[in-house]
Amino acid sequence: MNLEDYKGIWIFVEYTEDKISELTFELLGIGRRLADKLKVELSSVILGHNIKCDLNLLFHYGSDKIYKLDNKHLEVYRTIPFTDALEYLVNKYRPEVLILPATSIGKDLAPRLACRLETGLSADCTELDIGPDGNLIQKKPSYSENDYITILTPNHRPQMITIRSKIFTPQTPDPNRTGKIIEEHLELNESENWTKILEIIEEDQEDANIQEAEIIVSVGRGIKKPENLGLIKKLSSCINASIGASRSIVDLGWISHYHQVGLTGKTVKPKIYIACGISGAVHHIIGMKSSDFIIAINKDPEAPIFQVADIGIIGDLFEIIPILIDKLTIK
Amino acid sequence: MKIIVCIKQVPETNNIDFNPSDLTINRSHVNGIINPFDLNAIEEAVRIKEKFDDVTISVISMGPPSFEKTLKEALTYGLDSAYLISDKLFAGSDTFSTAYILAESIKAIGDFDLILCGKHAIDGETGQVGSEIAENLKIPQATNVKKIEFHENKKIIKVESDTENGYRVLEVKLPALITVNKEINVPRIPSFKDARKALKIPIIKWDLGKLKNIDKTKIGLTGSPTKVVNIEKFQKKKDTKFISGTPNEIVNELYQILKDKHVV
Ligand SMILES: Cc1cc2nc3c(=O)[nH]c(=O)nc-3n(C[C@H](O)[C@H](O)[C@H](O)COP(=O)(O)OP(=O)(O)OC[C@H]3O[C@@H](n4cnc5c(N)ncnc54)[C@H](O)[C@@H]3O)c2cc1C
Ligand SMILES: Nc1ncnc2c1ncn2[C@@H]1O[C@H](COP(=O)(O)O)[C@@H](O)[C@H]1O
Numbered sequence: 124m125n126l127e128d129y130k131g132i133w134i135f136v137e138y139t140e141d142k143i144s145e146l147t148f149e150l151l152g153i154g155r156r157l158a159d160k161l162k163v164e165l166s167s168v169i170l171g172h173n174i175k176c177d178l179n180l181l182f183h184y185g186s187d188k189i190y191k192l193d194n195k196h197l198e199v200y201r202t203i204p205f206t207d208a209l210e211y212l213v214n215k216y217r218p219e220v221l222i223l224p225a226t227s228i229g230k231d232l233a234p235r236l237a238c239r240l241e242t243g244l245s246a247d248c249t250e251l252d253i254g255p256d257g258n259l260i261q262k263k264p265s266y267s268e269n270d271y272i273t274i275l276t277p278n279h280r281p282q283m284i285t286i287r288s289k290i291f292t293p294q295t296p297d298p299n300r301t302g303k304i305i306e307e308h309l310e311l312n313e314s315e316n317w318t319k320i321l322e323i324i325e326e327d328q329e330d331a332n333i334q335e336a337e338i339i340v341s342v343g344r345g346i347k348k349p350e351n352l353g354l355i356k357k358l359s360s361c362i363n364a365s366i367g368a369s370r371s372i373v374d375l376g377w378i379s380h381y382h383q384v385g386l387t388g389k390t391v392k393p394k395i396y397i398a399c400g401i402s403g404a405v406h407h408i409i410g411m412k413s414s415d416f417i418i419a420i421n422k423d424p425e426a427p428i429f430q431v432a433d434i435g436i437i438g439d440l441f442e443i444i445p446i447l448i449d450k451l452t453i454k
Numbered sequence: 455m456k457i458i459v460c461i462k463q464v465p466e467t468n469n470i471d472f473n474p475s476d477l478t479i480n481r482s483h484v485n486g487i488i489n490p491f492d493l494n495a496i497e498e499a500v501r502i503k504e505k506f507d508d509v510t511i512s513v514i515s516m517g518p519p520s521f522e523k524t525l526k527e528a529l530t531y532g533l534d535s536a537y538l539i540s541d542k543l544f545a546g547s548d549t550f551s552t553a554y555i556l557a558e559s560i561k562a563i564g565d566f567d568l569i570l571c572g573k574h575a576i577d578g579e580t581g582q583v584g585s586e587i588a589e590n591l592k593i594p595q596a597t598n599v600k601k602i603e604f605h606e607n608k609k610i611i612k613v614e615s616d617t618e619n620g621y622r623v624l625e626v627k628l629p630a631l632i633t634v635n636k637e638i639n640v641p642r643i644p645s646f647k648d649a650r651k652a653l654k655i656p657i658i659k660w661d662l663g664k665l666k667n668i669d670k671t672k673i674g675l676t677g678s679p680t681k682v683v684n685i686e687k688f689q690k691k692k693d694t695k696f697i698s699g700t701p702n703e704i705v706n707e708l709y710q711i712l713k714d715k716h717v718v
Contacts, residue, residue, distance in 0.1 A: 202585075202594070202595055202596075203594065206589075226618060227597075227598060227615075227616065227617040227618055228617075230581055230597065230598075231585060231595070231597045231598075231615075233582075234549065234553075234580075234581075234582035234583075234584075234585035234586045234589075235585045235586070235588065235589045235595065237550065237582070237586070238550060238553065238585070238586040238589035238590060239589055241550075241679070242550075242679050243548065243550060243678070243679030243680035244549065244550070244580075244582060244680070245680060246578075246579070246580040246581065246582060247579070247580075261680075264688075265685060266465070266577045266578060269687060269688045270685050270686065270687060270688070271685070271686050271687070271688055272682050272684065272685050273682070273683050273684035273685075273686075274680050274681065274682055274683070275680070275681050275683050276679050276680050276681075277681060278679070279679040315594070315627050316592065316593065316594045316627075317594070318594055318596060318624045318625060318626045319624065319625040320622060320623070320624060321612065321623040321624065321625055322622070322623040323620070323622050323623075324620040324621050324622070324623065325619050325620040326619060326620040326621075338717060362712065362717050362718065386579075387579060394715070395712075395715055395717060405688045408688065416715060417692075418708070418711070419694075427688075429694050429696075430688075430692070430694070431692055432692065432694045433692060433694065433695065434694070434695055434696075434697060434708070434711060435694040435695065435696040435697070436696070436697050436704055436708065437696065437698065438701065438704060439701075442701040443701050443704055443705060443708075446701055446702060446705040447705045447708060447709065450705055450706075450709050451709075451718060
């Protein structure tokens with residue numbers, strides 16, 4: 124493989140019906156910065172059939188080019204035809220970096236494609252940069268609670284990664300930006316490996332869209348028992364907050380995963396984030412450190428959550444929160 | 455029908471193990487356990503075996519010799535054979551290399567109808583190895599699956615694959631690879647009888663000497679496309695202002711802050 128043959132940054136576009144996902148714009152945001160640093164083009168790649176999205180938005184959010192492949196077999200996502208189509212485009216145009224969303228589709232597609240292309244894939248990157256040698260520097264939290272690891276894919280192309288939502292921010296759209304759309308065609312032949320979609324079921328989301336919340340009261344294992352969650356619910360209703368949670372209590376089954384904040388949960392940026400009884404493992408911090416203002420209540424003065432807090436309260440949440448609720452309800 | 459379950463040993467997470475007195479994390483003994491999602495994969499295989507005649511289940515793991523313990527534990531669920539794929543040259547393999555080694559090992563085991571993996575391993579949480587095995591073997595895949603149903607002819611399965619806002623019902627031709635999530639079942643406690651039977655099943659150990667087809671340039675630290683080049687401590691970002699005093703004093707100050715922030 125000649126690494127020099129691979130140029131440019133590609134973003135895989137995810138959309139539903141006629142709407143491009145917000146995460147796609149976030150990927151374009153970081154993609155634009157990387158492309159500028161490398162002085163290469165940023166391209167969006169979109170697969171589908173009779174695609175109705177407003178593709179101009181991809182230019183407004185930073186794309187220089189759009190690769191569009193329309194085929195009746197790509198109408199809904201299926202692993203093999205999507206892998207075949209992307210393999211074809213990558214081999215034809217040779218991007219050096221390919222970024223996919225860490226969604227259920229992206230997580231199904233990215234490893235299959237990486238393996239097909241015989242290249243590396245890093246999941247859930249939280250920081251990206253370009254090294255002096257032009258390699259993509261891929262950073263993310265490691266297994267151990269407070270370490271960050273750096274990964275490189277030095278000898279293979281494209282360098283592939285996935286990114287979760289709300290980790291990066293889109294750039295301000297520029298309605299005057301335009302670019303070139305390259306329409307591609309590919310014959311896709313159905314095989315034994317194709318799955319058949321029988322049904323797509325959409326369920327009502329539990330009412331916990333914490334990513335939109337302005338105030339979040341978040342709770343961890345310091346709450347001790349699921350019965351004690353009432354205290355947190357009371358506090359959150361006093362100040363009109365949504366409830367967040369650490370993975371520990373989600374894993375214990377005390378609260379649904381819709382509430383989980385962190386690397387494998389949701390990334391949130393509320394105006395105020397109140398962490399109650401959360402130790403602050405890097406996996407949790409990744410998901411809330413960009414909140415405008417962070418208040419942490421923890422009885423352990425060494426708890427790492429204090430490292431990202433604006434206000435630290437070293438104390439027992441069972442003493443402090445009831446008094447606070449009283450004070451809030453008297454008013 | 456032949457089922458192969460891929461399992462990984464992971465460090466026991468602090469999520470489960472904590473001191474009952476003050477609920478702090480008990481880090482005194484970090485044990486190797488079967489990745490929790492892989493237990494769901496084992497359970498699902500056992501349920502299929504209970505439903506149909508002539509089902510055999512093999513379990514496979516790539517890792518250091520210490521993973522033998524995990525395979526022994528897996529056998530107590532009533533499985534038929536266990537393979538430990540281990541060689542010094544496998545050390546440092548990333549998901550690409552791991553999946554390649556596992557796929558070559560599965561080819562060496564022979565025919566199969568269904569491969570089950572966990573949705574992801576809780577240590578790295580990449581969830582990549584399953585799809586990468588499927589690609590190596592050129593078989594269909596379905597990931598994040600919460601239900602598997604067999605068609606009468608046992609050549610086709612219907613699965614429910616979870617998405618962000620619901621799920622997709624897919625029809626998949628066998629042989630196929632499925633990764634399962636926690637919703638699919640609740641793993642049982644192994645029976646005494648199965649546990650005793652397991653003691654008599656030898657763990658089959660394969661290394662590069664046995665797996666001659668493996669291309670050495672695609673494995674281990676040097677063959678892995680991704681390289682971990684640095685590990686650093688998470689940076690402290692802020693100057694934290696600490697509030698101290700009696701609970702009442704703390705609340706007074708906190709209340710003032712919330713007021714300044716227009717929360718109250
Ligand atoms: C790959 C991977 C991904 C992960 N993803 C996530 C993720 O997305 N989100 C996430 O949250 N975690 C995630 N984790 C888990 C993470 O590493 C931690 O295990 C978890 O965040 C710890 O949760 P906790 O702070 O609630 O529990 P603990 O670490 O047990 O902390 C409880 C805290 O409560 C304090 N406390 C106890 N009693 C009181 C009291 N009465 N008053 C005040 N304070 C008290 C204690 O001092 C302690 O600091 C992930 C882990 C891995 C390996
Ligand atoms: N070393 C391994 N040996 C056997 N199976 C593995 C190994 N690593 C990963 N797997 C399987 O692949 C799944 C996903 O792992 P991961 O991609 O590491 O998150 C696991 O749940 C296992 O079923």
